[in-house]
Amino acid sequence: MIVGITGGIACYKVAHVVSRLVQDGAEVTVAMTAAAARFVSPLTFQALSGRPVYTSPWEHIESHDPQHVNLARAADVMLIAPCTMDTLARLVAGRADDAVCLIAAAVDWSGQALLLAPSMNEVMWNQPATQRNVAQLRADGCRIIEPAEGWQACRTEGIGRLAEPVVIIEAVREILAARSAATG
Secondary structure: OEEEEOOOOOHHHHHHHHHHHHHOOOOOEEEEOHHHHHHOOHHHHHHHHOOOEEOOOOOOOOOOOOHHHHHHHHOOEEEEEEEOHHHHHHHHHOOOOOHHHHHHHOOOOOOOEEEEEEOOOHHHHOOHHHHHHHHHHHHOOOEEOOOEEEEOOOOOEEEEEOOOHHHHHHHHHHHHHHHHHHHO
C-alpha cells in the first residue's frame, strides 16, 4: 500500500498510522510532498516503513523507470493523509506535479482504492471550493475519511482536524480485508 503525506501539521499523526499498518503486516511505501517534509522528516517514515520514501517526482529511488506507475499498479490502496485543501484541489484538477499527486494520478480509481483523510481548519473545510472538490472526488470514486471535530492548530475548535489514527487504520484495514476476501 501507499501512504501519501501532504503538508499539514497533522503529519505527525500519520507516523502512528504507518507504524501500525507495518505491524499489521502491510508493505507500506510512503510518498511525501515538500511541504510535508517540512513538518516531519522523510527519515521518520523510512524508519517506520523500512522502505525508501518518495519525496520528488524526479527521483528514481529503486530503479530507472517511472516508478510512480509501478508503485500505483502494485498498490491495493493509496491513503493520502493529511489531505490538505490544496491536495484536494490538485486531485480534482488532475495536477501531478508532486510525488503524492503523481502517484495518485497513476492509481486506477475505479479498480483500486484511493482513500483521502482531509485535514484543515474549519473555515477551509467549509469553503464552497473544498466542498465541491470533496463531492467531485467522491463522484470520481475516492473514499473520504471524514475529518474530526475538536481543537485545531489555529487555536480554535471545529470540524476539519485529521481523523484519529485509529479511525484511519480501521478504514485501511476494511479495504485490505475486502480486497483479500475478493481475491482469496
